[in-house]
Amino acid sequence: MERPCDGTAEGSRLARDRLIAAERVLWEAAAEFGSARRALPAGPAVQSATPLTTASGKPVTLAGLFGARRILVAYHLRFDEGWTRPCPDSARWADGLDSLVPHLESEAAVAVFSPASPGALAAEAERRGWRRAALVSTQPGRLTEELGLRHELGLRAAISLFRWTDDGTLRRNVFAADVPGGPWSLLDLLLPGRQADRDDLDGLGEPRGPDRVEPARDERRWEAALPEQTGPAVAAVDETDTDRGEVLRDADWATTPPG
Template sequence: MDNYRKPLVVSRSEWLSARRQLWLHEKAFTHQRDELSAARRALPWVQVTTDYRFQTADGSKTLGELFNGRSQLLVYHFMFADGWTEGCPGCSFLADHFDGANLHLKQKDVVLVAVSRAPYAEYQAFKRRMGWRFDWVSSHGSSFNQDFGVTPGGVEAEYNYEPYSGDETELPGLSVFYRDASGAVFHTYSSYARGLDILVGTYNFLDLLPKGRDEEGTMDWVRHHDKYEGVEVKGGCCH
């Protein structure tokens, strides 16, 4: 998994010239990203009228109640099916970034939760093992995961807005919702597959480095954080 190739070594002045050329590309990309974010915000909305119910630490809740008094809700579709003993390593990698983000998202009228199909009780031991504090609710018994594109099935199976022929029953995704003053809930955005890269701060760090992500396949090196060599687990946290 070593994709590193030593580049040409040059003088400081030559490096600055090359860096300034890259800087122009970076500026253009930043502006394009701003335009893309604006287009994302400008998407039309769909009102959610299905009475979805979720199992939570405080009992059964509706989708509207997951907002916890705020107007914006991020729902990460975490791959943990009925009967599993561990969550998907890739989803767990993403989830390792949630608690830090949540400290700040709450100041911007945002709630971030994870949702899985397994019954609520089945993943509590895993959540404690990982040391996570974010809300993680269960959609067990509802069509929520299928309706929002992460449980493909049937003759016309689809994932990430195109036909899907795989045999997975669980796939990752992110769905975004808005709740207005009247209590009406709207679906505003969903993203899947590589569209979830934006959630992974670790990848942003790696993309700055000479070796980059240094992986043969997406997240092929990722493990549950307590399974990396040399990691010591204390009270649910890794050191």
């Protein structure tokens, strides 16, 4: 076991060195993971006419969710028909995805899928404040089952990347959702040109050259950047409800992917 920092200048320096080394390993592993994920070829074909229903109750097909885009990113929320609430871990993932839609929509349409009823989805969206991602029930079809996301113990959370190929075929890849970076990892999946952002982190926070200037550490500037609250405070979401019918977490998807 590594010794904790003893509070001395030398101890602090050693602790910082260990942190930098660990960060470097983490970034290298994340880059390798992202590269391998982007290198996957388009997966099996899927029926573009698969029937779905929006949270507002409007019938729609899978193809109808793309708009003018060639890519659809869908998060499969662990929220089944008959459940009182979705899995808290999965719902928090959807929270993050909903906030990222403005950063993703230039490259892809974004949706949250669930086998729950449209009305249940709409109620959960209102409760959690989801406003940006399309909310879609996989009813009346069997998309959840066709993608291998239902098994004998419940549902698996996952990310589907649907893509129109040049020959007009709709294909999909299914990825684990419980990965480092959570929803933010989608930026790397869709926008691989962010190498410049990684280059800026060369040295992991240390200056790279004479023209790199560390900004002043004036924490008051962050306070000034915070938006003013103009409406009533949003009530905290109570996620202690365990009446969901099962207890699997997102991590189960990563260890037991469907065949």
